[in-house]
Amino acid sequence: MKWLILVIILVPQIGISKEYLFTYNFREDGQVKTLKYKTDADSWQVAFDRGATFCYNFFDKMKSFDEDRLVRVIDTCANPSEPKR
Numbered sequence: 001m002k003w004l005i006l007v008i009i010l011v012p013q014i015g016i017s018k019e020y021l022f023t024y025n026f027r028e029d030g031q032v033k034t035l036k037y038k039t040d041a042d043s044w045q046v047a048f049d050r051g052a053t054f055c056y057n058f059f060d061k062m063k064s065f066d067e068d069r070l071v072r073v074i075d076t077c078a079n080p081s082e083p084k085r
Contacts, residue, residue, distance in 0.1 A: 020047035022080040024055045026073065035059075052077045 017040045024035040037054050041047035055077035065073070 017042050018047075020044065020051070022048070022051040022055075024051075024076050024080050026059060026076045028069070028072070033059075048080075051080060055080070 019038060019040050021036065021038045024037070026033045026035070035055060035058055037051045039047050039050050041050065056073060059073045059076070
């Protein structure tokens with residue numbers, strides 16, 4: 001009986017994914033470059049990790065980095081605007 005209760009509690013949580021939308025605003029040379037990233041994930045943390053990686057790879061390809069720009073890209077990708085869940 002204990003196993004049945006445990007299975008009933010855990011089953012609804014397995015495999016449920018939600019859609020997350022992250023918006024990144026990178027300021028450079030007086031302009032704001034906006035990047036949006038949408039993904040389906042089982043948790044906010046997984047979606048955040050995917051979004052941050054995508055953001056970094058996107059801005060990494062745009063220009064070569066100096067130290068100041070690298071810090072701004074990391075800050076942007078680590079702090080998206082509030083995601084829509």
